[in-house]
Amino acid sequence: MNVELQQFHTPRGWPNLSPFCMKVETWLRLAGVDYRVVTQPLPNGPMGKLPVAIIDGEKIADSHSIIARLSAVSGVDLDAGLDARQRAAARAFERLINEHLYWALVYFRWIDDAGWAQMQSVVLGRMPLPLRLVVAPVARRGVRAQLKGHGLGRHPPQEILRRAAQDLQALADWLGDQPYFMGDDATSLDASAYAFIANLYDAPVETPLKALVAAHPNLVAYCARLQQRCFGRDPRPPATSPT
Template sequence: MLTLYTFGSYLGMPDPSPFVLKVDAYLRLANIEFAVKPALTNSRRAPKGKLPFIKDNNKTVADSQFILEYLESYYDVQLDAHLTDEQKATAYLITKSLDENLYFILVYSRWYCEKTWPQVKQAFFGKFPFPIKQILPNVARKGVLKTLHNQGISRHSRNEIEHITARSFQALADLIGEKPFIFGDKPCSLDATVYAFLAEFILAELDNSFNSLAKQHQGLVKYCQRFQQTYYRD
């Protein structure tokens, strides 16, 4: 059976990573049977040092984009068969926008913001034994903050980052509207990605200004709730 390697359930989510949740949601959309192997330490075993990765028929695939392409090919998934070439191109570019922009805003909102950090710290490290839980969180956070600086998002002011975030959510709200799925009445692979990112802001058990910006859009809230109720009933 296909096995998905994840961080595990944190912050009220099946996984705190939108990339892991993206693959999880895709597998559910495609009705592919799979097992989950959760552990914070899975990243040490990952081929690229990041999660998710999968093992399937003695084959290991890392990176959410390559995993989805593998699943589409190997399992002959037809989620995007009804899309036009223009829609497929749009889906790819939206995916890259979420992966390369909104993701770092999500990380900033959890690891950089002083209001949210204590809750994140407790969720991820609270069960570690002393003195690890006193040392490891600060080491991990220091590494994340360095990544955010190198990537560039934390070089902006808080107001500028919230402005970028608000525009992203507004764009998604305009795109989805009142439709059940991104491109109409049928789901596609992009829905797995959009749900994964929105859910980490809207459904996660965190309270900060970035999550509030997402929740201002009732269309986005309803989209997440519909998806969750349909594909995460277990």
């Protein structure tokens, strides 16, 4: 099986600032499937977003579709041990993380001025300054429109924080003292949960969301556990850039 994962360039020492890219890479690590990374400067691919994967020559966009295909081709089903109710809960939590909590992260990185200042140096900092001066405001305007379209971005920052805190409370209460979200074994929900919660808590762009995670010691310990298991010991394969 040949897997190429295309994801955004990311600062050294951090798997990926895009939680969707990091979700796929975390799944690959949990499943023990070999892959190589090709970094992309801008979103592209069939859906104009990243991640994209090329699996045995087939190009697939969208983290959910990528993981479904990876699972089918590799024969590794991290959710094989779940019954129907557990699958239902895992699905609901995954959607909460991917479709709601994610947008709070987007808001505090791209729209909040303190986050935006960091994003410009960390994410766009590799671009030559004249290009950055053109690209940065266009990208920010696009993200602002996406947040309005979603709806969360129409709220004031305090309300966005309050709703993110509710999501994190639900996640912390569900996790309790289990090692993984669905019990003793990692499932595909952990790929999402780790990638997104760690991006809130540990990533090299700090936002007020960090303190919301820090209020839950079990989520903090969870991030450390998954970090150690997935990215701690062996470094990721060296990434290449497209020629």
